[in-house]
Amino acid sequence: MKVVYTVLIVLIMLFVITFSLQNQTDVVIQYYDLVPKVAVAVYMLIFISFLVGVVFTGFLGVIERFQLNRTITRLNKQIRELRREIRASEAPPVIEEGTEEKKP
Template identity: 60%
Template structure:
């Protein structure tokens, strides 16, 4: 399995290097008068990818917290309903042991 991970890592690294070399042309980014920079195309794409990964990660964390809160609420409802069921059950009937009759 380690060999497979190594092969995948080397392939991914090779892709990144070749992609960077093929897309090294500079791009002028301008946003009104606030931002005025020149960056290579590959850097722009990698930064966009990284920002997307970070945003998706944060949204996943938020969703997990929301689902955990819902699970806790539902578990509390289940506990309360089980308590209510036990409170409404009739008490168990205890029968007296029968003694054998003598003739």
């Protein structure tokens, strides 16, 4: 499995390097007059956009995981309460006096 992981990492790095070398043209970024004009290479613009998306998605994943953990905790508490309720409503076992089992 380590070999497959290493090969995938090498292929991804090779893609990133070749992509960067092929897309070095500068692009001027301008948003009305709010942001000063900035010249950025195309590959940097794409990588920065990708990283912003990864961070945003990771943040949403953390929020979702937190909500799911809260739901799991609430449901486990409900299960414990229902089990206690079942045990409390069960009739205790009836043992008749004078009845003994014969041992062989």
